Amino acid sequence: MIKKLPSGRWQVDVLLDGRGSRRIRKRFASxxxxxxxxxxxxxxKEKTKDWNPSKKDNRRLIELVRLWFNAKGVHLKDGERRKRCLDSMAAWLGNPVARNLRPSEFLAYRSYKLQEGTSEKTLNNHLGYLNAVYNELxxxxxTDFDNPLRNIQMIRLDEIELSWLTTEQIGLLLETIEGFSQNPHVHLLTRICLATGARWGExxxxxxxxxxxxxxxxxxxKSGKSRSxxxxxxxxxxxxxHLKEYGQFSFSLSAFRRALVKSGIQLPKGQAAHVLRHTFASHFVMNGGDILTLQKxxxxxxxxxxxxxxxxxxDHLKDAIKHGPMLAKCWQQSKKQESRNEKSP
Structure with missing residues (x-):
């Protein structure tokens, strides 16, 4: 509002956002x-928020985790597990104001957990879970603040050794299960996984x-899609x-692991029933199966x-011979010999 004062000067009187907001008054000669x-x-006022700064977001990390879970996590298969993991991280970090969480605090958590024996892959998952909370909200x-952990890099992981069973090892494993395990399901479940590439839980x-x-x-x-x-x-x-007799399979993974140990078959650390899936895939490809079909x-x-x-x-192994560097070397030697033959009388 502009009004003329008794002194003859003109006064500007502005309430930036209505009653109770910041007031600006100034007088002018004209x-x-x-x-x-x-x-x-x-x-x-239209170009900046400085005239009406919003209240700082002082919600703590556990509150943001709860918001994320209600919006996104509740719809994930492992949402409950992720929430427990996030709550545990928040507690270790002292449940800080979420926007004030410093990268150094998470790095300290990661270092501590590494020393405790937590795997690097698991800790990469933990960083991913926190990133998901900030980014999704x-x-x-x-939220209107940036993810404070956005610049932290994942731990670089070595490629996991891809192990699979030979035909002889498959026979040994099945014989061990048949002679050693009292579980009525484990032998059939093992053969189902070997025949289809299914995960044990599937x-x-x-x-x-x-x-x-x-x-x-x-x-x-795991992908959420059914397949036949x-x-x-x-x-x-x-x-x-079998299903007509028992109705369904019961949990049998422990029985499989015991039989695997009894068989004496050595696998890389962390691998057990999943080797059956790798075995199906590896033999499928070695026997000439198509990669796109295997994907399905x-x-x-x-x-x-x-x-x-x-x-x-x-075909891949043949290509190693067909297109490898030794072929080029042989080709060069052949060309040199042809050149010498042309020059000789």
Whole structure:
């Protein structure tokens, strides 16, 4: 508002955001100057928030974790587990004001956990979980500050050794299970995984309705997508009879691990039943199977995961001879010999 004072000067009186907000008053010799100042003030108000700064976000990390869980985590298969992990991290960090969490604090947590024996892959997951909280809440407009951990890099991991069982080891493992294990399911579950590339948990979740028309349909998979894989008529019939007798498979992973140890087969650290999936994939490729078909059978969301097995393909091994550097060397030697032959009388 502009008004003329008894003194003859002109006064600008502006409430930036209505009653109770910051007030600006200034006097000018002329009405034109007063109007220019008023226009300037109102223009600045539109361009910046400095006139009405928002209250600082002092919510603590555990509160943001709860917000994230209600918005996103509740819809994830491992959402509850992630929330427990995030709550544990927040407690270790002292439940700081979320926007004030410093990278050095997380790095101290990571260093401590490494010394405790937590794997580097697990700690990369922990960083990913925290990043997801900050990034998702910012995307949803629940927070207006940047992710304070955005510049922390994941720990670089060595490529995991891809182990698989030979035909002889497969026979030894099955014989050990048959002669050693008292669990009625573990032998059949092992053969299902070897025949289909299924994860152990996927095989355990099979019910009679998932065994139809010569195929096994795996549901509640890691990717969230169901997939069907055909099996031999003999194995199909055996699975039907088994499920008719027992109704479903019970938890049998511990029995498998005990049998694996009894067999004496040595595997890289951290691998047990998953070697059955690697074994199916490796033999599939070595026997001439197509990588794209393998991707569909295994249920990989991207071809990159399936390409880990490409080096086992027979054609791939032939190409090592056909296109390798020694071929170029032989070609050069051949050309030199041809040149010498042309020059000789």
């Amino acid at each position: 009405k034109i100057e007063a109007r220019r100042f008023e226009a300037y003030i109102l223009g600045q 910012q995307r949803l407009g629940e 095989a355990e979740n099979l019910l009679p309705r998932h065994v139809q028309k010569g195929k096994l349909t795996f549901v509640n998979t 894989v055909p099996v031999s008529s003999e194995l199909f019939a055996e699975i039907q009879v 059978i295994l249920g990989h969301s991207t071809i990159n995961m399936t390409m880990r097995y490409a080096h086992l393909a027979p």
